[in-house]
Amino acid sequence: RISKVMKLEAPDGNVYNIQVINDLNKIVLRSGWAAFASAYELKEHDLLVFRYIGDSHFKVLIFNPSGCEKEVFHIVMNHTPNLPEAGISHDRSFLKETRHRDCESRDNNSRKTKKMTPLYSPSLRSAEGVTSPEDTLNSGGLRETTKPRYVLAMGCNLTTVQKAEVNALVRKVRPAIPFYITAMNKTSMSGSLVICKDYAAKYLPDEDQFITLCHPHKSNIWIDNLKVITDGSRMLSVGWSCFVLHNELRESDICLFEVSKNDGEVTMVVHSLEGAHHLQGERARISKKAQISS
Known part of the structure; x- marks a missing residue:
């Protein structure tokens, strides 16, 4: 269905005409591709995401090997007619379509309230590390099982303070x-980072897939390849490593993955709670202050 000329629209809005040929049922980019690669300084292991919008036209996102989007400045193309000559394109609707919500609008109450069942905090964990739902009695005295609002990985033990913070976040977000x-x-x-197989089998794709990671209070996004590993668990790797670095996560921090799906695309908004290191640091600070006072 692709014609002999493919249009590639770069993140800055420039459109490149690329000649293509079919070679053993594969599309090979020829004339024009070198100019595109040179203009945006593509390097080995860079990641490109192509979104087809029809009529042999693709929009392209460019990421470095760590999964962070490359900073692309507008490139003026005097030889190509009908293109903007200044500024940076802000048409990122195709990016937003991969998210269930805008990661920047978490605190301004712009999110529409969803009708959900009443909140019940799970209290039990199965052998596979999945939290079991609580049972509640209805007006007729019959037991009903409610859907859990969160799942704890094996070995993840929350303090009383952390449980309260998790419950507060669950009430606020009401995750689907x-x-x-x-x-x-x-x-x-x-x-x-490995996600346990029971949770993965129920809520995550059953094959390798690129997903979007984002922070609830930052506009940045990170792309990672969610891989299915031998025992059925899922694993995040390169993009996750970049996320950890940029968001200064530390050992014992608690991470809450808010998963959403939209048209087959998966987004994980990663909330974090400070772990034991913060408590130890706070205790040391108080102890030092007490010593100085004495």
């Missing part, structure tokens, strides 16, 4: 898909 909650450890700090 239960939060996945895990504690940062040496493995997840070093660059890979």
